[in-house]
Amino acid sequence: MPKPDRQPLGVDLARTAKAATRAFDDALAAAGGSRPVWLILISLKTRAMANQRELAEAVGIQGATLTHHLNAMESAGLITRRRDPANRRVHLVELTAAGDTTFHALRTAAVEHDRRLRDGLSDADQAELARLLARLRENVAPA
Amino acid sequence: MPKPDRQPLGVDLARTAKAATRAFDDALAAAGGSRPVWLILISLKTRAMANQRELAEAVGIQGATLTHHLNAMESAGLITRRRDPANRRVHLVELTAAGDTTFHALRTAAVEHDRRLRDGLSDADQAELARLLARLRENVAPA
DNA sequence: GTCAATCTGTTAGGTGTCTATCGGTTTCGG
């Protein structure tokens, strides 16, 4: 029998990521936040970042995009930015009390989303999926 | 030993899709096109679409977004739009000769990209990946 | 037969991302 002529792998991957991202966006919006804000908050919370460049890399976006979000978050009172006295090129980004409150609200939504996403997948399934995704990333990594 | 506290599944998925999409974008750009244009062309080529709504669904975008791309593609001379005489609400979208030429150029790039993406994955790996991705889509599907 | 509901596609406005470029700051070679 001829092979079933599947969907190109990239299309399948993109559709899945789009659906999952959309569901996550909705969950975070219902909790009063957004995906980029959540990623920034959790990065700031889990370990201190030396500078914005490092923070951008942790979040997986470009520095210019991060600036955009930090501006909005600063206006919303979630973070503060101040010059590092030791190196005046660097901006130190710090969570405010409001930022901390938002972090906890979004964490609840994020944990619930991850639980939903993993539903019905054994530990072995999850490990296998992580392995396959890692391989895909290697395959498309720039030479 | 404690479990290694992996990356949330959604983050892993999003990062992989972003990297793969980016690589695909670059490949298509080098061939003189773009990802949305490619998806529209292949949808039009593989089977006739009854209307734009169906086309948008095949591509995986909203109708309004499709309109945007069709406007650009019409300006670029890749497609033509005309009213269906049988139902004047419907726009019939058709490829021009230039659209067909672009389609073939992009197909070469797309096939090469898919080959690169699958590199090192056995048929069993690919089937397993497709199964796992399908499960994730089910998990996040709206109730 | 007429008018409201529905269907199709467009327009308007907003978000998130990118690249390219710039201004301010530090470092370091000569």
Added chain:
DNA sequence: CCGAAACCGATAGACACCTAACAGATTGAC
């Protein structure tokens, strides 16, 4: 020490995507 290079973050402009609201065309209930 001083000026070029490197570094950090911000700004400008662009693109793809979304939702909401709209206009033209058709259908169908009365």
